[in-house]
Amino acid sequence: MPPPAALVRELSDLFRDKLFIDVPSAETDLIDSGLLDSLQLVQLLLQVEQQLGLRLPLEEVDLDDLRSIARLAKLICARTAKAA
Amino acid sequence: MTGLLQALVTRQAERRPEATALVCGDERLTYGELEAAAARLARVLRAAGCRPGDRVCFLAPKSIAPLVWMLGILKAGAIHVPLDAASPAARTRRIIAACEPSLLLAAGAAEPLLAEMAPGIPVGWLDPEPPKALAPAFGPADVERADTAPLECPRRPEDPAHILFTSGSTGMPKGVVITHANVSAFIEWGVRHFGLNETDRLSGHTPLHFDLSTFDIFGAYAAGAELHLVPPDTALLPHRLAEFIRASRLTQWFSVPSVLNYMAKSDAVAQGDFPELRRVLWCGEVLPTPALIYWMTRLPHARFTNLYGPTETTIASSYYDVPACPQSAAEPIPIGVACDGEELLVMDGELCIGGVGMSPGYWRDPAKTAAAFVPHPVRAGERIYRTGDLARLRADGLVELIGRADTQIKSRGYRIELGEIEAALASIASLRESAVVAIPTDGFEQWLICCAYVPLPGTSLTAAALRAALARLVPAYMLPARWQELPALPRNANGKVDRPRLKEQFALATESCPHPLPSYAN
Numbered sequence: 001m002p003p004p005a006a007l008v009r010e011l012s013d014l015f016r017d018k019l020f021i022d023v024p025s026a027e028t029d030l031i032d033s034g035l036l037d038s039l040q041l042v043q044l045l046l047q048v049e050q051q052l053g054l055r056l057p058l059e060e061v062d063l064d065d066l067r068s069i070a071r072l073a074k075l076i077c078a079r080t081a082k083a084a
Numbered sequence: 085m086t087g088l089l090q091a092l093v094t095r096q097a098e099r100r101p102e103a104t105a106l107v108c109g110d111e112r113l114t115y116g117e118l119e120a121a122a123a124r125l126a127r128v129l130r131a132a133g134c135r136p137g138d139r140v141c142f143l144a145p146k147s148i149a150p151l152v153w154m155l156g157i158l159k160a161g162a163i164h165v166p167l168d169a170a171s172p173a174a175r176t177r178r179i180i181a182a183c184e185p186s187l188l189l190a191a192g193a194a195e196p197l198l199a200e201m202a203p204g205i206p207v208g209w210l211d212p213e214p215p216k217a218l219a220p221a222f223g224p225a226d227v228e229r230a231d232t233a234p235l236e237c238p239r240r241p242e243d244p245a246h247i248l249f250t251s252g253s254t255g256m257p258k259g260v261v262i263t264h265a266n267v268s269a270f271i272e273w274g275v276r277h278f279g280l281n282e283t284d285r286l287s288g289h290t291p292l293h294f295d296l297s298t299f300d301i302f303g304a305y306a307a308g309a310e311l312h313l314v315p316p317d318t319a320l321l322p323h324r325l326a327e328f329i330r331a332s333r334l335t336q337w338f339s340v341p342s343v344l345n346y347m348a349k350s351d352a353v354a355q356g357d358f359p360e361l362r363r364v365l366w367c368g369e370v371l372p373t374p375a376l377i378y379w380m381t382r383l384p385h386a387r388f389t390n391l392y393g394p395t396e397t398t399i400a401s402s403y404y405d406v407p408a409c410p411q412s413a414a415e416p417i418p419i420g421v422a423c424d425g426e427e428l429l430v431m432d433g434e435l436c437i438g439g440v441g442m443s444p445g446y447w448r449d450p451a452k453t454a455a456a457f458v459p460h461p462v463r464a465g466e467r468i469y470r471t472g473d474l475a476r477l478r479a480d481g482l483v484e485l486i487g488r489a490d491t492q493i494k495s496r497g498y499r500i501e502l503g504e505i506e507a508a509l510a511s512i513a514s515l516r517e518s519a520v521v522a523i524p525t526d527g528f529e530q531w532l533i534c535c536a537y538v539p540l541p542g543t544s545l546t547a548a549a550l551r552a553a554l555a556r557l558v559p560a561y562m563l564p565a566r567w568q569e570l571p572a573l574p575r576n577a578n579g580k581v582d583r584p585r586l587k588e589q590f591a592l593a594t595e596s597c598p599h600p601l602p603s604y605a606n
């Protein structure tokens with residue numbers, strides 16, 4: 001199931017307003033494009049926790065889950081569903 | 085030994101040709117293969133017009149190939165200039181223009197950067213398929229066909245081996261010229277001090293344009309050890325780094341402190357982890373004592389050494405073997421004492437370094453060279469390098485760093501002149517003015533770069549748009565993490581930008597935004 005468009009939009013806004021990164025599309029590879037380095041990655045997880053209330057511990061995430069906004073949205077959906 | 089760095093590999097290839105030299109992912113190269121591949125490339129470089137003393141730039145993500153190129157360039161008697169494949173085209177183009185190379189070597193993922201850069205010099209493309217718009221001077225088939233018989237290489241140890249470009253405060257990166265003798269002196273000390281030998285498996289963590297990688301590479305060659313390159317993706321997640329150390333059964337880990345701190349903060353190391361790890365070394369910035377306590381508690385079997393030294397004096401000039409786990413988190417870690425052949429002097433509070441590691445100076449920049457490399461206060465005819473680091477000599481004879489005399493910072497091991505970021509911002513048209521400050525954090529990166537900016541009247545400029553514009557001019561590690569749009573920059577009574585006030589403002593804004601990583605779990 002694709003992640004809801006609202007969540008993808010929320011994450012794009014989070015990148016723009018909190019990490020100051022305009023991500024071209026939900027499919028953009030954040031790692032290969034160099035948009036996400038270790039510092040941004042830590043900031044991203046912090047912002048996801050603060051804005052969406054979901055804690056994603058660094059040691060539990062897989063790099064591929066953070067590769068794009070679409071992948072991250074999918075991960076968040078899965079985690080939220082599990083918690084519910 | 086001839087005293088040239090390439091001779092280290094020749095010696096291993098003669099003694100133990102079947103021994104593994106380089107490992108990256110599934111790829112491996114023996115000393116025999118490395119020697120032969122580099123010898124063939126040297127012939128192709130020579131045939132393409134590269135003369136001894138020429139510069140040859142190379143551009144590739146970290147992998148085995150660029151290490152072969154580096155050696156081939158040295159065998160051709162040329163000076164290698166590693167370029168940062170992650171840097172924006174504008175900056176890389178300026179570095180290429182400054183060093184006037186006779187050739188540029190590139191492959192694979194460097195294609196888009198190369199296309200954008202249009203360097204205007206002959207390119208050796210070392211992947212089978214060259215990019216469409218490129219007519220390469222030579223390709224892998226030419227290298228395959230070349231002879232492996234050694235070339236005559238009329239170079240002396242005091243000749244330059246490489247030029248490494250570091251951040252320059254006026255916006256133009258400075259090229260630090262490093263000789264074969266500079267590197268050999270540190271490598272000889274390092275091999276002896278740490279007891280490196282052919283049973284060692286060393287980490288290759290830092291990128292190749294970064295001075296610390298010189299110790300990984302030539303230290304491995306000198307000892308006949310294996311060099312295990314850390315894939316760039318692996319470095320993004322602390323537990324993947326830990327898994328890499330485990331799986332590669334490393335005996336030595338050498339990285340910048342922020343990496344050790346990152347792994348400590350996310351508790352990536354188990355008690356008694358990495359049983360084969362003999363040494364943990366760091367250099368490039370100050371390691372927070374709590375991170376050291378974390379590591380020393382987890383790995384009681386390993387030896388911990390703090391290395392210190394700027395690129396200008398080659399890899400490191402001082403060392404401190406930590407004798408025992410610090411008792412308190414408030415205990416500072418000194419940079420220790422000079423390595424053999426090096427000299428540390430504290431003059432008017434500034435740390436100066438003399439001795440065998442000292443670079444001949446900045447590439448074609450006599451003014452900057454004269455300002456930083458000054459006559460030795462006592463010994464006529466000798467020079468010392470002014471580091472800009474403030475330090476004190478303690479009663480126990482160890483040197484301790486205190487801070488900086490200027491606005492240079494070290495963030496994640498990178499040396500960053502805030503002036504270079506400001507100079508880049510000044511070239512962005514829609515901006516009226518801007519200022520860049522750095523504030524200390526308790527995060528693993530240690531410094532947070534912050535930018536306050538004022539758009540031109542009537543222009544709308546979001547922080548994200550400005551960051552994107554700046555990303556085309558400076559490497560990602562220089563990009564500010566905090567942005568603030570202001571109607572005007574705060575100024576002091578003299579009309580200068582009030583940087584202390586900006587720092588306070590950013591510090592206040594950051595306090596309300598806690599760090600996501602837990603403090604050290606015990």
